Amino acid sequence: MIQEKTQVGESGDLLVETKGLTKRYGPRITAVSDLNLTVKRGEVYGFLGPNGSGKSTTLRMLLGLVRPTSGTARVLGKKPGDPASLQKIGALVESPSFYPHLSGRDNLRTLAYYSKIPPAWVEEVLEQVKLSRRAKDKVKKYSLGMKQRLGVAAALLKDPELLILDEPTDGLDPKGMADVREIIRSLGRDKDKRTVLLSSHLLSEVEQICDRVGIVREGKMVAEARMDELRSREGLIVRAEPLEEALHVARWLPGVERAWVEHETLRLMADPEIAAEINGGLIRAGIRVSELKPAERSLEEVFLQVTEESDAEVPAGEDLV
Amino acid sequence: MYSSFLAEVLKLRKRPTVWVLGALWLVILLFFLYLLPALFFTITLADAPAEVASETSLQEQLPVLAPENLATYLLRFLFPGLGMTLALILGALVAGSEYSWGTIKIVLSQGPGRLAVLSGKLLALLSLIVIFVFVAFLGACVSSLAVALFSGASLVRPPAMVLLGGLGAGALMLVVWAAFGFALATLFRNTALAVGLGLIYSFAVEPALSNLSTMNESLQSLVRFLPGTNTAALSFAFEDPGLREGLLSPAQSTLVVLVYTVVFILTAALVFWRRDVTA
Numbered sequence: 001m002i003q004e005k006t007q008v009g010e011s012g013d014l015l016v017e018t019k020g021l022t023k024r025y026g027p028r029i030t031a032v033s034d035l036n037l038t039v040k041r042g043e044v045y046g047f048l049g050p051n052g053s054g055k056s057t058t059l060r061m062l063l064g065l066v067r068p069t070s071g072t073a074r075v076l077g078k079k080p081g082d083p084a085s086l087q088k089i090g091a092l093v094e095s096p097s098f099y100p101h102l103s104g105r106d107n108l109r110t111l112a113y114y115s116k117i118p119p120a121w122v123e124e125v126l127e128q129v130k131l132s133r134r135a136k137d138k139v140k141k142y143s144l145g146m147k148q149r150l151g152v153a154a155a156l157l158k159d160p161e162l163l164i165l166d167e168p169t170d171g172l173d174p175k176g177m178a179d180v181r182e183i184i185r186s187l188g189r190d191k192d193k194r195t196v197l198l199s200s201h202l203l204s205e206v207e208q209i210c211d212r213v214g215i216v217r218e219g220k221m222v223a224e225a226r227m228d229e230l231r232s233r234e235g236l237i238v239r240a241e242p243l244e245e246a247l248h249v250a251r252w253l254p255g256v257e258r259a260w261v262e263h264e265t266l267r268l269m270a271d272p273e274i275a276a277e278i279n280g281g282l283i284r285a286g287i288r289v290s291e292l293k294p295a296e297r298s299l300e301e302v303f304l305q306v307t308e309e310s311d312a313e314v315p316a317g318e319d320l321v
Numbered sequence: 322m323y324s325s326f327l328a329e330v331l332k333l334r335k336r337p338t339v340w341v342l343g344a345l346w347l348v349i350l351l352f353f354l355y356l357l358p359a360l361f362f363t364i365t366l367a368d369a370p371a372e373v374a375s376e377t378s379l380q381e382q383l384p385v386l387a388p389e390n391l392a393t394y395l396l397r398f399l400f401p402g403l404g405m406t407l408a409l410i411l412g413a414l415v416a417g418s419e420y421s422w423g424t425i426k427i428v429l430s431q432g433p434g435r436l437a438v439l440s441g442k443l444l445a446l447l448s449l450i451v452i453f454v455f456v457a458f459l460g461a462c463v464s465s466l467a468v469a470l471f472s473g474a475s476l477v478r479p480p481a482m483v484l485l486g487g488l489g490a491g492a493l494m495l496v497v498w499a500a501f502g503f504a505l506a507t508l509f510r511n512t513a514l515a516v517g518l519g520l521i522y523s524f525a526v527e528p529a530l531s532n533l534s535t536m537n538e539s540l541q542s543l544v545r546f547l548p549g550t551n552t553a554a555l556s557f558a559f560e561d562p563g564l565r566e567g568l569l570s571p572a573q574s575t576l577v578v579l580v581y582t583v584v585f586i587l588t589a590a591l592v593f594w595r596r597d598v599t600a
Contacts, residue, residue: 065598097423113328114431
């Protein structure tokens with residue numbers, strides 16, 4: 001089934017764009033606050049945050065299931081929930097829910113009716129998620145992993161331009177996770193055709209699959225960047241001799257926020273863009289610099305740092321500026 | 322809306338609860354409204370003196386069982402109690418189950434507008450009600466014919482106007498309660514609560530108001546316009562005017578029931594259209 005690519009107008013190649021998106025439940029609960037989010041065509045965007053940080057509410061707002069209190073959102077160039085844009089969006093929001101008295105195939109047929117999709121496409125997506133053999137069984141007999149795969153099949157039913165997947169591996173055993181992960185990976189590879197907005201707790205997976213990541217905390221976007229940018233924000237790793245003297249000098253160099261020793265190397269909290277200046281400063285002080293490179297952290301480290309209330313902690317025994 | 326209707330039909334067609342309720346409807350009709358009365362009469366007659374037994378027939382003793390009375394019989398004895406209960410349950414099931422299964426979010430993210438989904442559900446519910454009404458009339462027709470043949474009575478079909486009117490009144494009686502169940506389930510996002518509240522209203526609140534109304538004139542005027550009273554009035558639509566004393570005329574009852582149906586549907590539509598889907 002071939003769908004025409006959506007022309008998203010002034011927003012160019014942004015399939016999702018929110019400006020100041022806010023959702024309040026009563027005067028005291030703010031689920032999402034002033035959220036600005038952009039998802040570009042063809043990218044796999046990781047939407048991360050701790051439980052209760054407003055991810056699901058945001059995704060529901062993008063699907064028109066929840067109305068924002070204020071702010072705007074455009075999805076595929078249209079207002080969220082617009083039937084024309086929903087026709088091109090595949091979604092799996094939180095745990096997949098199906099009609100327990102219907103078979104997997106009939107569940108998809110029901111959704112195909114709603115989406116006005118030819119029933120033949122049902123067989124193709126069942127094949128895609130490897131559920132054809134169990135398609136005639138009632139969903140109440142399915143394992144959680146099978147339900148999750150059926151959820152992905154439901155999301156793929158419209159051959160969507162934009163896939164919104166909210167915790168697609170939540171609650172699965174390792175085998176189920178691996179199955180769903182593989183499906184998402186294969187979808188992510190198809191960049192010409194598909195854009196994926198993925199919310200997940202599995203940071204290692206997000207790290208491998210996503211091009212760009214946004215991290216929310218308490219409903220606010222606290223970090224949004226390309227994956228490589230995000231990981232290299234840590235600063236610099238310097239291999240220098242003598243180490244103690246290098247540490248002492250580095251503390252006073254302009255642009256260095258923090259310096260400490262870790263694994264026999266000097267770690268600097270500084271913009272990697274000023275690496276040359278730092279190198280020059282150390283050399284001028286008589287320090288021998290054998291290596292200077294941007295420090296890359298795992299996504300998990302970045303996530304923990306930006307989502308924790310306090311500043312990033314430095315392991316005990318290490319020196320802070 | 323048509324595609325939403327097809328989706329809804331598929332769900333209902335394969336739902337065991339719907340078949341169980343349908344079977345219950347038919348069994349109660351056949352067993353309690355025809356078979357048991359006929360059986361009791363036959364047993365009683367067997368003990369009667371021979372001259373009495375030869376001079377009486379089943380249809381003379383129980384004229385309601387005759388084919389010509391099937392419409393009025395159903396309207397009075399099947400539709401008001403069991404009919405409205407089943408309709409209430411069906412309405413609540415169609416609207417409320419999506420919330421208990423958590424499927425409402427997946428339905429609404431498929432593309433049809435909210436009102437298209439709601440219209441599809443209502444149309445499917447209406448179709449189901451019409452099927453229930455036809456099944457009841459068909460079952461009653463077969464049963465009353467069997468009774469007539471068994472007792473050797475003459476076969477007289479009911480007047481066409483009464484038959485058609487009975488079908489319409491029966492459908493209307495079920496539709497208003499189905500709409501009530503549908504609205505309650507949409508409001509409370511729950512099937513069981515909707516059924517419970519609906520039954521409490523129909524079997525406790527309205528009868529209580531009706532009893533109290535004998536002591537208060539203004540309450541009496543209010544009760545005349547309640548859905549239960551008017552459903553009852555419709556069940557007497559083809560009876561002698563004497564039996565309808567104190568009730569609105571069939572035309573007025575029809576209007577009141579239609580107004581309630583529209584109010585219930587509009588309430589459900591407004592809530593469904595406006596409310597966030599957080600489940």
